[in-house]
Structure formats: C-alpha cells, structure tokens
Amino acid sequence: MAADKSDILQGTLDLMVLKTLDAMGPLHGYGIARRIEQISEEALQINQGTIYASLVRLTHKRWISGDWGTSDNNRKAKFYSITKSGRKQLNTEEQNWERISTVIGRVLRLADRG
C-alpha cells in the first residue's frame, strides 16, 4: 500500500498513542498528550487536539476503547485503554518500527561513509 507523508505521520502518532496506553494504562486525551510531550522531553510539541483524530481512528479499529470516568481533580473525562487486539497490533508495529529504523540507520550510515 502506498502511503503518503501524512499517512506516515498519522501512523507514527497512532503508534505513540498505543504505546503510551500500553505503558501507562487507561488515560484521558489530555493525559496522553501530556505523556507524549514529556517522554519526547518536550521536543515534540503537538497541537494537542490532533490526538483526538488518532483516538477516533484507533477506536474504529478496536485497538483501544474509551469509557467515561473521573479524573484526579474530579473532572468528568473519557479514559482510553488499549485492547487485546491493540496490544497485538502494537507488537507488530514495534517490530516493524525497529526493523525499519535499523534499515534506515544502516542506510544513513552507509551514506555518511560514501
């Protein structure tokens, strides 16, 4: 399947959301956005709203599910958690990612030397 640039970016964000939920357990949209920013050591300043597009896509694919709950400071918020098939997907994606980044790394090193 041919994927254009925005697809890759979307996919990257989706992967990060999945990973975050896998690592942190159920989180609301704000929590996920914050977490991604923190992990990337604020290098990735996302427009936090874009997280919601990712959440809708992942929900449609049944990789995550959302439930209403209450946040730490007593606000009503929707909490997302990773599903079983989401975990499987994450696994595959992680392997893919590693493979691709290894390959890309190799290619880049090759280019450096040449």
Add this chain to the structure above:
Amino acid sequence: MFAWITTLASRTRTWLSPRGVDQDFATELDSHLDMLTDENVRRGMPPEEARRAARIKLGGVTQLKETNRELRGLPFIETFFHDARYALRMLRKNPGFTAVAVLTLALGIGANTAIFSVVYAVLLKPLPYANPNQLVSAFAANTQEGVPEDGTSYPNFEEWRAQNHVFSELATINFHQLTLTGRSEPSEVDTSVVTPEHFAVLDVKPLQGRVFFPEDGKRGAPPVVIVSENLWRGTLGADPKILGSSIILDKRPFTVVGIMPANFRSPFINSKPEVWIPLVQDPLFGSWMARRGGHWLAVFGRLKPGVSIAQAQAEMDAICDRLASEYPAENKGWTVRLVPMQKEIVGDVRTALLVLLGAVGLVLLIACANIANLLLTRATSRSKEIAVRVALGAGRSRIIRQLLSETAVLGLFGGIIGIALAYAGVRVLSSLMAEDLPRLNAIRVDNAVLAFALVLSAFASVAFGLVPALFASKSNIQANLREGGGRSGESGNRRRVRSVLAALEIALAMVLLVAAGLLLRSFSKLTAVSPGFNAEHLVKAEISLPQFQYSTPQQWIAFSDKLLARVQAQPGMKDTAVAIPLPIVNGKINLAFDIVGTPPASEGESRLADYASVSPEYLRVMRIPLLAGRFFTQQDIFSASRVSVISKTFAQRYFPNQDPIGKRLNFGFPPNGDADREIVGIVGDVRDVSLGEAPGPMMYVPNAQAPFWGANLVVKSTLSTDAVAAAIRQEVQKIDKDLPITEVGNMPDFIDASVSQQRFRTFLLGLFAAMALILAATGIFGVIAYSVACRTNEIGIRVALGASRSAILRMILRETLLLTLAGLLVGIPCALAASHLIGHLLFGVSANDPLTLATVAFILAAVATLAGYIPARRAMQVDPMLALRHE
C-alpha cells in the same frame, strides 16, 4: 488486513447512531481544556491568560469537531445527502430553470435510450441460440459475375456437408407458405423448409415430441411436420393428442412429430414460422433437390469448438475448388463466403442505425451544451453566494462537489423522465419501423438499455456540470462580495466559454440539419422516381395453388385462365392481368439466358436478366409502354411457338446497333426451362427490385407458355380497393373454396412499404435535426439575452450619449451573427465529413450537395437571427435613465 472493514462498520454504526456523539466529544474537549487551563494556572499564569494559552495549545475547537465528525461517521455519504438536499432546495427555488433543464435533458436521454434500445436489439444483442458466435452463414459467391451472396443447390450443399471437417453440423433453410386446411378457414402458414440438421445446428430442444431425424430428410420418408407452440395453441386448439396425428398442408397430410416453443424462431426470418417441414417433403423446393445448378438454399452451420472462421473458410475454399473442376458447368467461378450469422442477419441496416445513434448523440451533446450555458448564467448570478461560502472556509473541491451534486440531481431527474420517454419512444419506434428490419421483435427497454440510460445521464450531468462548476469555484471572492449580484461583473472568460458553447451548438445543429436535409432530398427523389409502370388505382392479390392438387402446368394454366375470365367479367374490372413476379412487391427472379446462334457467354461476361411470366393484358394494366414489335396476345398459348418480350435495357445491352426482334433467346424457369423463345417486342424498363435500384435487363414470357402454381392478380379499376378485393375473393372461392387469398392491397401502398426503411430513418433524422435546431436557437437566445441583461448599463450610456435605437439593434444582432458565423464555419466542414459517412444511404443527391448546404446555412442563420432579435429588441427599448440607475 481487514481493518478497513471494521473501520467502515464502526463508522457506519456511529453514522447511524443518534446525535449524542457530538455532545460527547464536546464534553471531552471541554474537560481537556479545563485540565490544560489548570496546569497553566499551576505554572503561575493568571486565569484569563491560562485559558487563552490552553485554547492555543489544543487547537481550533470547531475545526477539531469538524475533523472528528468526518472521521467518525461517513462524511462522504453525509455530505452527498446534504448536498442533494440543498440542491433540491435550490432547484425548487428556480422552477423555470429546473423545468427547462430537466426537460431538455429528458428529451435527449429519452431519444438516445430509445434509439439505443433498437441498436442494442438489432446490432449488439447476441442471437437467441446457444454459443451464437459459433454460428455462421455460408454463401455461394461469384466475383466474376459480381454476385457477393447467393444460396446454393442441394447437391452442392450435400458435398459441402459431407466433405468438411470444420463444422459440427451444417443445415439449409428456405421459406414459403403452405396452405393449411381442414382445421378451420383455409389459411397460409409460414413454413420453414429445412434439412433435418437445422435444429441440431441451432442446438434447440422441442417443447414436446422430437426434432427431425436424419431419416426424415431421405427420399421416400413419410411426411412429418413440426409445429410452433403458437400454431398449436391457436389454429390447432391446443389439441393434447396432436403428436402423432396429422395436419393438412397443401392438401397433403403431414404427421406432427414435435412442437417448438413459442420463443424459438429460425434465423433470417422475422415473422414467426408456424411449421417446419423437411426439404424433401416440400411441394416446391423438394422437386429441385436433384439439380446441381441454381442458388436457392440458404446454408448455415455451427463451427466446431476452437475452429476459427478463417480456418473454416480455407477448408470450404478447397472444397469449392474441387466442385468447380468436377462440375464446371454449374460451379465454375463459384466460391463460398462464410459470414458470422449475426453480421449477416443485421446486414446493411447497420450503417443506418449507427447514423441514427450518432445523430441522437449529437442532440444530447447540444442539450448538454445548452444546460451548461444555463448553469453558467446561473453560476454568475450565484457568484455572491459562492463567494460567501468560500469566505466561510469552504474549499474549492467542496464548492465543486456542491455544484456537481446539483447537476447530478438534475441528471437524475432528466434520466428518470428520459427513461419514461424511452419506454413510450420504443413503442412508437417499433410501430414506425419497417417490418423487414431484422430482429425487430427483440427491441425493448431491458436491463442493458436501462444501464445505458443511467450511464448516459451520469455522463451528461458531469458533461454539462463540470465546466460551470470549475468556473464558479475559481471566482474572485473579493470582487464578487463587493459586487453583490455580480451582474455586470461577469468575467470575460466565462462569457467566452458561453459564446463558444452557443457556437458549438450551431455547428452540431448544422451537421444534423445537413444530414437530415440530404436524406430528405434523397427520399423525395426516391419516391418521385417512376417505377416504369403506373401504380395508380392498381390492386393486387396473391393466390397460390396447393401443389398436390394442382400438380401439372396444364392445371395451373387452366386455373389462371378461368380466374382471369371470371374476374375480367366483373363490372369495372376489365383491366385485370396475371403476373409472377410483380415488380417491387415480389422482387426479382434472375435467370441466365443464351442468345441462340451466338457462342455461349465467355468467362467474365454475365448473361443474366430478370424474368417475369405475365398474361397478355399485363402491359395495358401496368401502363408499360410498348417500344417496338408487339406484346403477347391470346394466341401465344402453350401449344404455339415460344415467344418473349425484352426490355429497353436488355435490347441496348445485348443487341447494340441491331434489331432484336426476330432473334431467339434460350432460357426458362423450371419446369419450363431450356426453350428457344423468339423476341417479338421491346417494352419500357421497369424498376422491379426497388425504387432505388436502376432497372436491369428484363425478359417477359406469356403466362400461358410458362405457368406457375399460383398467380398475382393485378387489377386496374376505378372501384375501391375493398370492392376489388371482395370481387376477387368471391370469384376465387367459386373456383375452389379452399384457396387462400393473401397480400391483397393497393399497389401504391406496397410501393410505399418498399421504402419504409428509408422513410423511417429520414423521419427520425429529421426529428433529431429539428430538436437540434430548437435547442441551438434557445442556446443563442440564452446567450444574447444574458449578454443584453449584463450590458443594460452600457446600452443605457450609449443611448444617453446619442446612439440611435437602430444602432443598438445592429450592435446586438452583430453579436448574434458573429456567433452564428463562427458556428457555421466550424459546422460546414463537420457537416461535409458527416455527409460522406452517410454517402451510401443517399439516392440521387451528392454528399456535397451545395443546395442542401446553402439552404441549411440560411435556415440556421435565419433562426439564430430571430433568436437574437428578441433580446435585441429588449435592448433597443432600454430606458437610459433606468439603465443608469441600475447599478
């Protein structure tokens, strides 16, 4: 892998679920915003500042909601429904525009669909037999004598069949009528005379009983017949014990062995055959089976699987070479030509039908151009609405989608009404159509035709919608918002496109009008042609004699003598004659002849002439002029010496610079062939095949010396057709109450019917040309009227500055004429090219006929001027004060 299916299912679910989801998302975003604000406050921002920063961090809430909505549901369908609803509202708001556009489109689509249903049934639909592409016709052909397609004789057919390895089966067929008696009124039944393999070739099963066995085709076999379901249910009263019982054909009992289903028909025949009999049993053709000469059997076969028509042709060529050297007298120069059966059945109707389809397609194009023009006009006045939408954030593609939805709705309505029109159209077409149009019975609006109509309306809506939509979406927002109505603000580009469209309509209309004009002139020339005889007050009737009862030539002569004497004795019916065949009605019988005392025809020279056996009164009844010598008299009887009369062309071609009278010809129709006949007279030429075909050489013999087993009566009488027919009926019944009388009617009607295909296509093309003319005229009218409306201001200023009314009129008319001229300049070469395409449908008119071209150009210019004059008059009456205040 199937993630997209889950996604689609989930999206559909959300799309179908109630609107609460929107609310949910809003709450979610709210809490997100709150959390962000809280954090900002924690970091020490003042609350107001914290809220603002949070908003920026989150992004535009409305936009997020919109994206969410699109991702969540089925935005494509949603927007489509939304657009369609909106389109309906817009169309309802402009009932005049909608009515004109839908009606124009419906006419275009309806006409196209109706014509396509004919084209589909006649040209495209596979033949109603199993594996129809294996079926081929085999013709005898003789290039030296210029005979492209002819039948063959039974002995030759037998050799073709026995020697080939390419056909799984080969069969022959011929048609005529037999008289069915003993069941009710004597009636003529359409009879297919076949070899037993006929049914095997077509691979059909009987409804009841069996098909013919090879033994049924052998000499001495008991006579058997297969009847059609229609005949069985009709005349035979659905007799349950019909199988094994017998019916009387031509006074001879035939055992019924099978019933064929009602929908089955043999190829090459339009009327429903009612009975099938083996060739060997046929009273007429059966007696010809032993002769190797002659070309009277139509041969067709089924190729073996995997055999191509070229392979089959090669093998048949070899067989024909052998036959030509074995039987040079009959077969020298004759080859076989294989033609796919479908192609053969369709024949020369193909061109005419494709021309009609092309013509009706042009009408639709003009209709589309017209609607596109209307839409462009409307888009101009809607430019403010569109500018507002663009300003509110609608993208270009969104605008185009919206406008195309409107045209799609238009197209849909046009299509639906068009299909309704097509149903009516097909009914009218079928009734108008010449009865001899092949496969006439297959014409109907079926699924394929409906699919065509739908594709056509979809295509049409894109065709007329795209250009206006592209233009509208490109408009300059700022200018349009400022201008408001956008009347005088029409861009030069758009005006140019509209003018080009109008000129194009003129050009297309020109093509159609020229084609229609040429066909019309051809048709009027064709019907004005003198057939060589006078058909006025001529009534004809056909009586055929059952061969088993009337089996000898003497009996035939006695019958026709008795009949003639009786009919001539009736008051007012003195001028009655007998003839076989009758010109135009029966076509021709073409026979070879020799000139006695000269060497036989050399190779490459054809000595063929059309043959007619007539009674002495024939010349007087038909008003054919006698040019030299004498015509037949009552003395030219069977026992007297053989005589003949030839036509003017015959004399000129075969006796140049000689007096043919007194010379002798050797020719004859079986069973009176091979006799020397002295030429006693020369008569005028007669167009015996059709009005359109130049008369060939003809030779006449007296009926008494060359009788047939039946007769055509021709009566010249001032009595009414009905009175003459009744008198004939009465006299025939007095001689033999079991004789059916058929094909009774007025000679002019028969001649009329002979040109029905030409009339049909001329009428249709004329109709389409008229539609094109009206559409083009409204197109011009629309462009000029709109141009005048846009220029009200300018015209007002001109008048205020002293321009006279007539100057204004001239200015507008000049614009009209320029458009027309541009259209004609493009149209004339196109029309010339098109008329060459229909060249061989023309009669007596050249494809470049300057008169037609000039007339059409003049008519178009006149109509266009008239269409432009109406708005021009409005321009003339513009009140300068009003116009100046207009802005």
